Amino acid sequence: MISTARLRLADPREVADLGAFLGRLLRFDRAAAVRLQATPAGDAGVLAVFGRLPLGASGVLALRTARLAPAADAVDLTVSAGQLLEGLDEEQGTVVLPPPVTGPAWAGLLPPRAGWRLLGETGADLVVPQLMAAVGEFKERTAQVPEHHRTRDQLDAIADEIWSRPLPALPALPLRAAHAAYRIGFLHPGAPLSAHRAGSWLRLTAPHGTVLLRTAAAPGAGLGLTPVG
Secondary structure, eight states: OOOOOEEEBSSTHHHHHHHHHHHHHHHHOTTOEEEEEEEOOTTOOEEEEEEEEOOSSSOEEEEEEEEBOTTOOOEEEEEEHHHHHHTEETTTTEEEOOOBOOOOGGGGSOOOSSOOEEEEEEEHHHHHHHHHHHHHHHHHHHHTSOGGGOOHHHHHHHHHHHHTSEETTEEEEEHHHHHHHHHTTOOOTTOEEEEEEETTEEEEEETTEEEEEETTOOTTOOOOSOOOO
């Protein structure tokens, strides 16, 4: 990858965090793309990196942010997650920007930046046991389906019924939001969590990142079948 455009982060340690996030996205999809939005604001600029978790028909968006160093340029483009990962320099605290790619459909429909309303707060230590109980139920129920009836439609129906339920610790959110946050590595022990809504979008926010989903998703757009664990 040849590129001279780069962004410098305020804290070089955040380069490693961004690398971990990109690595998890690439485990879901080796051809994953991400949308970058760098918003300079004096000493408080922010780099936002959006990726899609391909779990189910509609998927869930994951967002990782990092603080920009002063005098960073404004950026808004969609790039290869793999090339972006190759361009991270932890020692220099920089992010080399790869050439833009033709964006997938989700990259053109991002959640709003403002207008979010707090729906509730809790902690990861309460959410994770509730999530694991749902994963256990999914495994148990699918194991009970006779082999000759174990079609993708049958398993998808079980998954959608489970992941569409309200998250007990944050009833404003479906369980699929917590599932996605766990899979992308945002549910750290002791982490505070909060739920927000803006229009048709829901958001689960943790210190290490955010997951976002639309409430207007089509029927059957569950988080998919791969259990956590």
